[in-house]
């Protein structure tokens with residue numbers, strides 16, 4: 001089961017964190033940009049190639065520390081087809097390094113379209129008699145607020161191909177409460193109803209560690225809600241963004257974990273990718289800086305949470 005693999009990698013590395021790969025040309029050190037722009041010009045192709053080299057350098061520096069990476073599709077989409085090609089190559093490289101890949105795509109659409117997304121990101125696209133795998137992520141993020149029919153095509157692919165999904169429950173952004181915290185009768189909230197739906201959608205797919213293939217996203221920036229979500233979703237693996245750049249702390253994210261320290265993974269993107277900007281060395285040390293930031297995050301979280 002896909003989340004069993006993730007939990008096992010977390011236990012092996014004693015690290016419940018995922019490094020986000022959300023690269024912008026501004027985050028790439030000058031020596032990489034210079035070489036790529038000299039080869040391809042200051043073009044989308046030059047930017048895409050620089051981002052690929054940056055991603056590979058980051059993964060070379062992090063693969064033995066973090067169990068997973070989370071490329072955010074938006075940063076690749078903004079470079080057009082060249083960016084999507086880099087997304088595909090980044091996922092392939094991550095797998096070569098033994099990393100679990102969460103593609104942060106936050107999709108949600110009617111069933112027929114959800115099926116097409118699911119083919120592309122987790123499954124395979126039928127071309128004539130051939131089944132052609134495309135991005136081959138291990139897991140994707142989804143927006144499930146359109147309901148079960150928007151999520152089921154992904155869950156079907158998860159069952160066929162041993163994949164998993166994280167569905168938005170309570171997001172980390174400041175405006176998340178406008179809808180998600182609206183009361184929904186009997187002291188409940190919209191995000192509470194979504195939490196119950198996700199537990200229901202995942203039912204019957206529990207793996208060795210007790211988690212279903214339907215995980216949930218709950219932000220580090222809302223620790224009270226995180227605590228409630230953990231209690232209300234005992235069979236749900238949590239993806240917790242918002243640590244670091246968005247202000248979430250190790251103290252906040254402790255509530256995402258079960259008593260045995262299982263069942264959650266905490267993301268940080270900018271604070272790892274851009275760690276080199278704080279060392280004053282023009283990015284020549286970007287790998288060392290990212291590695292140090294990832295180790296510091298691991299150790300910070302370990303102050304409150306022990307992985308059993």
Ligand SMILES: O=c1ccn([C@@H]2O[C@H](COP(=O)(O)O)[C@@H](O)[C@H]2O)c(=O)[nH]1
Nearest residue numbers: 022072171172219241245246268269270
């Ligand atoms: O509620 C959510 C859901 C997803 N994200 C994503 O996580 C990273 C956070 O990046 P940082 O640089 O560590 O802030 C990014 O890819 C978001 O799209 C989130 O922040 N909150």
